[in-house]
Amino acid sequence: MTGSDTAWSGDDSRVYSRLADIAVPSRREQMAILITQIRFKTTDAFKLVDLACGESGLTKAIQTLYPKARATALDGSQSMLTVAPINLAEFEDRTETGVFDITAEDWLHQIDGVGLVVLSLVIHHLDSTGKPRLYRNVFNCIAERGALLLVDIVAGRRPSVWSLHANLFDRIAYEQSMTATDSTELYDIVRKEWNIFIYPQEGEMPDIFFDNLN
Numbered sequence: 618m619t620g621s622d623t624a625w626s627g628d629d630s631r632v633y634s635r636l637a638d639i640a641v642p643s644r645r646e647q648m649a650i651l652i653t654q655i656r657f658k659t660t661d662a663f664k665l666v667d668l669a670c671g672e673s674g675l676t677k678a679i680q681t682l683y684p685k686a687r688a689t690a691l692d693g694s695q696s697m698l699t700v701a702p703i704n705l706a707e708f709e710d711r712t713e714t715g716v717f718d719i720t721a722e723d724w725l726h727q728i729d730g731v732g733l734v735v736l737s738l739v740i741h742h743l744d745s746t747g748k749p750r751l752y753r754n755v756f757n758c759i760a761e762r763g764a765l766l767l768v769d770i771v772a773g774r775r776p777s778v779w780s781l782h783a784n785l786f787d788r789i790a791y792e793q794s795m796t797a798t799d800s801t802e803l804y805d806i807v808r809k810e811w812n813i814f815i816y817p818q819e820g821e822m823p824d825i826f827f828d829n830l831n
Contacts, residue, residue: 669739783814
């Protein structure tokens, strides 16, 4: 996402809020797995930065489990940044929010010396040059024992993998729609517009993860 709502509008945010639990496969489980990789003890004090925080669900979960953690939640959408502080209100004494452009570098001071940087479903909006550049920048800025944790969409090396991902996405979205609403209404929307493995949108550029680490 960029630093303005040109690419991500208020309407996009409202649609995402409605469909995210259907369109993101096993969303809560993915978040839980990411959090279990945090190397800090729950009694530790550390600084974290959530890049492209969205509605700040991940930041909120981390701060709930780590009561001494201070957080900066950044996003490229002003509409998301209207919702994020509301969701983080109980942690307002140790949280700040701000706008940023992930394709730029003027925000890197925000992660200087921090212990943890997290990203969720944003790296695939960078091209094959932008992804490794972001990894290098984060590595060069965070604390010596700091960590970058991310969850995102990646590409497979063979077309069969891409097809498998497409089918799994549809199946999981259907199950999540039925569980949440006992109907296929939300699934029908997701299936037609949100399956990136069938209908990739402009600006969505999944790569093979390890190719970006070279």
